[in-house]
Amino acid sequence: MNxxxxxxxxxxxxKALAKFGLNVLPEAKAQSMMLIFLRQFKGPFIYVLFAAAILSYFLGQNINAAFILAVLLINAIIGTVQEYSAEKAARALKKMVPSYANVIRDDKPIKIDSQIVVPGDLLQLSPGDKVPADMVLHTSNSLKIDESMLTGESMAVDKAITKATDNIDSTLGYKDKNKVEMDTQQTCFAGTVVINGRGSGYVIATGKNTQIGKISQDIESQQTKPPLLLRIEAFTLRITYGILILISLIFIITLTRGDELGSVFLLGVALAVSAIPEGLPAAITVALAIGMRRMAKVRVIIRNLLAVEALGSCTYIASDKTGTLTVNEMTIQHIILADGCAFKVTGEGLDLHGEVVPLVEKTDMPLRKNIQHSEKGGSQQSNTALELLVNAGLLANESYLEKTTQGWQGQGDMVDVAFLVLASKFDINYQHTRARYKELAQIPYESENAYCASVNQFQGKQILFVKGSVETLVSMCTFAKGETTQFHIEQQVDQLASDGFRVLGLAYAVLDILPNKLENALTDLTFIGMVGMIDPLRNDVISAVAACKMAKIKVAMITGDHPKTALALAKQSGIATTGMAAVTGKQLALAFAQGKTVFSDCVHSTQVFARISPHQKKQIVEQIMLDGDFVAVTGDGVNDAPALNHAHVGIAMGFRGTDVARESADIILTDDHFASIVDGITQGRIVYNNIRKVIFLLISTGAAEILLVMFSLLFGTPLPLFPLQLLWLNLVTNGIQDVALAFEPAEGNELKQAARPPNEPIFNRLMVERIVVNAIVMGCLAFAVFKWQIDTGVAEQEARNITLLLMVLFENVHVLNSRSEKLSIFKQYFFGNKFLIFGMLAAQSIHIGAMYTPGIRELLQLAPVSLSQWSSLLGIALFLIVVDELHKYFHH
Structure with a gap:
């Protein structure tokens, strides 16, 4: 029946899709490669090098000037390719999270990609949905739409039916579209958000023909830089100021002692070139982009670069229960009627076959005892009540079952789907029931209310059916003599909940008249009974929670479910420890009223929160953040948006999450699994560690080059390396290796590390120690080799050639030290990062090639060296590994 x-x-x-095209807005043009290229010439490092090139030119050092500009050009090209690839990858990742629309086609409700919505489609709207296209309403049930993105008005707009929608042309859409659009009360616009209620309607415009499509070209998205990148840019600015101050001091000192202006300037340029890690911002951007791609492989989609850094910083995860920790496949296993009759239901999940076995009839004994005294048979009264209970579960229920090649699939809320499966076990056709009970009015389920209701016409009667939390329904009901008392109902609910069952109550009333507000009829109801349904934990949750504990990350469950149900599942998963109690919404409200200290103590007294409203979820998150934790929050509904927005990291469910939740989040889980969050945290820590490795490499080698130049000033020797040679050194070694380090794989101990404090500086004591030790070793040894050659009569050009080769070897060896802060290189898989091995070989090969290439050889003052010199220099360079290994050993 339709x-x-x-x-x-x-x-x-x-046909309509072929005619009107995909329902997509015109995308803002991606930044051109030329614009990205020009942007590479912004920044304090670049300005200093530009100044050095200009001054070199005016002082007649044309070769130096040309080479500095050439290096800037090469760095710009490399940065352009890296940034363009990163932006391209980010755009591709965004397309991995489609937006869905619920439509009716071929008289069946289906969920489709919103891109293939066409004019004439009948759409269904529910809270949290983003309206996929301009549409005119056919039905509206307490429907409220947030149109602020179009109108700027923050208040939600009530929608209502003002005229019949009977001029639909099923192929082309509305024949008289302009007239329909005039009544905005009945029209919903693409991009707006459903805040409350339900509705359905016909699509009148898609894509560029929608209201938002017409103005989309005037809308520019603003990109914000992640905090890590901002901190790095501030750090580079400080380095620049430091260099300028140092150069100024040296300039004054050397001039006052009578040195030539040309040599003084050459020294200043050398210092500037040595100290500036010009590739640092680009390398970090690449590291974050690599992290985004890696996270996508573990089903974690990053919506902005901030989240790559932030996810690895989490010290606290506030997780939903249903669908995240559990499989979101409800099975009704227990039925208890108002007269005390209890039934056991067999079968699991979407298995439509099962038996309803009567246990004990008409007793007020607690459920556990009922189960122990199984009896056969059932009274006629129980059978009637059972049918009434099943019918109540099928109404105010928008879910449906679909037969696929893989078996039955449930579409819609899985609680509602569980009632469809239960009906099948009673041989009740849910479609026939819905057709026989014509719906007159409905109150959709809202988490704040904890119930839903519908009024249905059946055999000339108007029957109100309500289902929701037992506590809520009991307060709406009156109990006749002989029925189970409220006290015994609460006992049975507690016992079921203690075993991890979610308990829902069902009630009804026959109405004389249909009230204007259906909420006014929710009194003097007759309690039908209750069902206990189980939603088992996901297989990987227990190990994922254990991994979080090992990583010193607290995991909390925040749910609207019964406290005993929540606590039982929390204990199964390992979230709750022995003796821990669940904190309810009522307890939280009481603590909040008593002040900040009491509320903070209440929040930190447990990791299980039950019967929590969306507003309280936000309060919990804010308090945990205020107390110093770095918080990640999961959510899927429109009411989760505030908590997702306020948390350090908002994580939305990609499959069952609403559009609002997904757009409020920084991260989207494509499989809705809690374990994917843990995988994402691991990848986030890898990314952060790799960024620190890049910074360590660039700063320590830069510091070594500064020491090398400063020693020449202190000991009165010629410059060990000219600015041209220093630029070459930075280009052929660091210019390749910093990006290669960003590809480093996991070290294997990421989750064994304690979660780093949110305010931890990048340069902690260990990094500073390693930078100082390695820079001193490289700088001192390189200068010692240079001075020894000068003292033994070796020509300056030959001495610089040897010193430059030693520095190239140092930096190629040093990149191996940079692969891990604590792990010995002898305990690492040497070929674990093929990009790095290739980078080392490429850097060394390029330098060797330059030693034998006419033109470049003369420009850089290079020359081939003997085999004995090679072996001596290699031995000195490898000593750097010994020093760093000793530091790791003694620090460990």
């Missing part, structure tokens, strides 16, 4: 209004067939939708 209970749906007129809708498109599959063939009609395909």
């Amino acid at each position: 209970s749906y209004p007129k809708n498109l067939t599959k063939q009609q939708a395909e």
